[in-house]
Amino acid sequence: MKSRLKIILAEKGLKNKELADLLGTSPTxxxxxxxxxxxxxxxxxxxxxxxxxxxxxxxxxxxxx
Structure with missing residues (x-):
């Protein structure tokens, strides 16, 4: 399986940190x-x-x- 998360984040204009904050996890x-x-x-x-x-x-x- 290959993650499409990077592409989806780019399409949504989100950074790893922003998504991490939304999910209550770390950017790592x-x-x-x-x-x-x-x-x-x-x-x-x-x-x-x-x-x-x-x-x-x-x-x-x-x-x-």
Whole structure:
């Protein structure tokens, strides 16, 4: 799975820090989600989609890697 979070943040005009504040987490956590070094929990994934006004499916794309 490849994160589309960086693209969505750019489209929404949001920075990692702003999203982190909305979700009550740190900018480092957001960076880790973007880079694929960690992934949000199911609860955070749905909260993330809600805050960004996107579907959960929009946050990731499937890759064969």
């Amino acid at each position: 956590v957001i960076s880790n989600w973007i880079n694929g070094t960690s992934y949000p929990t199911a609860v955070k994934l749905f909260e993330l989609a809600h805050k960004l006004d996107v579907k959960v499916d929009d946050l990731y794309e499937y890759t064969e890697e």
